[in-house]
Amino acid sequence: MNLTRLRTVRIFLRSTATLVAVVVWNITSAGAQNIALQLDPAHTAVKISLGASLHTVHGTFQLKSGTLQLDTASGKVSGAIAVDAKSGETGNGSRDRKMHKDVLESERYSEILFRPDRLEGTVAARGKCAVKVHGTFSIHGADHEIMVPAEADIGADHWGAHAQFTIPYEKWGIKNPSNLFLHVSDSVEIDITAEGSVTKALKSVAGGSQ
Numbered sequence: 001m002n003l004t005r006l007r008t009v010r011i012f013l014r015s016t017a018t019l020v021a022v023v024v025w026n027i028t029s030a031g032a033q034n035i036a037l038q039l040d041p042a043h044t045a046v047k048i049s050l051g052a053s054l055h056t057v058h059g060t061f062q063l064k065s066g067t068l069q070l071d072t073a074s075g076k077v078s079g080a081i082a083v084d085a086k087s088g089e090t091g092n093g094s095r096d097r098k099m100h101k102d103v104l105e106s107e108r109y110s111e112i113l114f115r116p117d118r119l120e121g122t123v124a125a126r127g128k129c130a131v132k133v134h135g136t137f138s139i140h141g142a143d144h145e146i147m148v149p150a151e152a153d154i155g156a157d158h159w160g161a162h163a164q165f166t167i168p169y170e171k172w173g174i175k176n177p178s179n180l181f182l183h184v185s186d187s188v189e190i191d192i193t194a195e196g197s198v199t200k201a202l203k204s205v206a207g208g209s210q
Contacts, residue, residue: 039066043195051185059090083112113138
């Protein structure tokens with residue numbers, strides 16, 4: 001092989017390697033993104049179910065706000081989901097007054113907060129996924145570490161999610177409203193269906209709320 005031909009081969013190999021590197025980088029960048037997820041209070045439902053000796057109590061709470069920043073490559077997530085503790089209602093006025101005064105003490109602890117920090121499971125910038133969300137659940141003046149299983153469907157500009165989990169409220173130091181004639185479960189079931197908008201995050205995801 002003469003010198004000119006050898007140089008040509010070397011240039012070709014370098015160009016090919018550069019092209020492959022660019023293609024791989026573009027594929028990786030497209031698949032691994034930082035995205036911001038906004039929750040729409042008008043299209044988010046927070047429901048509770050509390051077992052009791054006579055019947056199961058069902059209730060609702062209102063979402064105040066929700067913003068999440070997600071790194072689909074690392075699974076890191078930050079932001080916060082805030083629920084208005086004072087908005088809780090079960091359809092029974094006297095029971096609701098007791099819930100707010102004696103159980104939640106919502107005049108004093110007016111906000112229920114979830115601050116996620118990481119996801120377990122495969123997350124794509126687009127499409128459906130099933131994950132577990134780890135984070136801190138703040139209620140009644142105390143923080144608790146929890147893992148929440150969730151399903152999400154992320155589109156180009158809209159997303160939706162559903163999560164169901166159990167809160168052991170009595171174990172967490174919140175009063176159990178049971179009395180001599182009524183036995184109430186020491187844990188409450190939470191069901192959340194959420195919708196919102198999708199935008200690209202302006203900065204990288206870091207631990208803690210934004």
